[in-house]
Amino acid sequence: MAEVSLTNISKAFGKTQAVDDITMTIEDGAFVVLLGPTGAGKTTTLRLISGLEKLDSGTVKIGGRDVGGDTPAQRDVAMVFQQYSLYPHLTVRDNLAFPLRSPILKTPEDVITEKVNKIAEVLQIPHKLGNKATELSGGEMQRVSIGRALVRDPSIYLMDEPLSSLDAKLRADLRVELKRIHADLGSTLLYVTHDQIEAMTMASHIGVLEEGRLVQYGTPKEIYEDPRSVYVAGRLGLPRINILPVSLFPGDHKGTQIGLRPENIRQGDGIEATVIRAEHLGDHTRLHLDLQGHAITTLTDPHQAYAPNTTIKINPQSPLYFDASGARVV
Numbered sequence: 001m002a003e004v005s006l007t008n009i010s011k012a013f014g015k016t017q018a019v020d021d022i023t024m025t026i027e028d029g030a031f032v033v034l035l036g037p038t039g040a041g042k043t044t045t046l047r048l049i050s051g052l053e054k055l056d057s058g059t060v061k062i063g064g065r066d067v068g069g070d071t072p073a074q075r076d077v078a079m080v081f082q083q084y085s086l087y088p089h090l091t092v093r094d095n096l097a098f099p100l101r102s103p104i105l106k107t108p109e110d111v112i113t114e115k116v117n118k119i120a121e122v123l124q125i126p127h128k129l130g131n132k133a134t135e136l137s138g139g140e141m142q143r144v145s146i147g148r149a150l151v152r153d154p155s156i157y158l159m160d161e162p163l164s165s166l167d168a169k170l171r172a173d174l175r176v177e178l179k180r181i182h183a184d185l186g187s188t189l190l191y192v193t194h195d196q197i198e199a200m201t202m203a204s205h206i207g208v209l210e211e212g213r214l215v216q217y218g219t220p221k222e223i224y225e226d227p228r229s230v231y232v233a234g235r236l237g238l239p240r241i242n243i244l245p246v247s248l249f250p251g252d253h254k255g256t257q258i259g260l261r262p263e264n265i266r267q268g269d270g271i272e273a274t275v276i277r278a279e280h281l282g283d284h285t286r287l288h289l290d291l292q293g294h295a296i297t298t299l300t301d302p303h304q305a306y307a308p309n310t311t312i313k314i315n316p317q318s319p320l321y322f323d324a325s326g327a328r329v330v
């Protein structure tokens, strides 16, 4: 496994600046998640590291070595894509063994069998090893795709939304498995997702991308509790952070906008808000409020009933302040 460092990397497609001057170090053994909405440049960043896309400028180093002139095979990265990419005419066993049979690796057959069996166990597909890839469900095919990366011992795993096509239960199981595999192998992993639960639970660090730029890099806790902008604050947290004019709240405040996480709105005293709707979700309730024409969402006691149009009092806790441009005011 190896450290990967990106220095001022950029890539444009015509007029679209897909990746814009990103500098970032993915430490040896780290599990780094790239977060950002569609079009933010996540996939392009992975493709630049793997060598599937050519840099316009900047440097990619893997294990301290500039890989700019290397082919994807020479870079020794294992990539898992959003859509499975299996050899349809091969069995699951042969699909999993394929990377190990590369002439460069020269892996002995008994080692291949052992590794394939182990990874099939992890991915809960040992009974499918004899099937052709075409005889699998979509979820099974994606597990084989992930397995094909995991049988290898590359410098870095690059994963592009590998769990997005799976159902919720399997996604949750594989989230735990990937985290465990990462801890066991001590592998370096760069992982793209839209799913903030994946980001929060698996990442050692999160890089937030906005229009091709890396706008914040930190631990999940830092990104959640100490976001640099409204944009970053909105990337983590469900329901999303409430962003409101600071003038709604009495007292001396900084900036022009206040950011309140749903769990940071206390009830009982403070300013009046009107209940719009309560969503009972079992272990908690989401309460939608109107505050002088602004919508607010907060979390509340699951046992309490809230009738629409009732007035309650709310009080902000641990507010975050932002200026008119959305930058954090410290």
Ligand SMILES: Nc1ncnc2c1ncn2[C@@H]1O[C@H](COP(=O)(O)OP(=O)(O)OP(=O)(O)O)[C@@H](O)[C@H]1O
Residues within 6 Å of the ligand: 013, 016, 017, 018, 036, 037, 038, 039, 040, 041, 042, 043, 044, 045
């Ligand atoms: N081969 C290409 N040709 C032209 N434009 C491209 C190409 N690949 C990516 N782009 C553009 O570059 C920008 C970044 O795309 P990229 O796929 O990296 O985003 P992303 O963050 O991975 O998005 P998603 O979450 O939808 O996968 C987008 O505006 C996209 O349309």
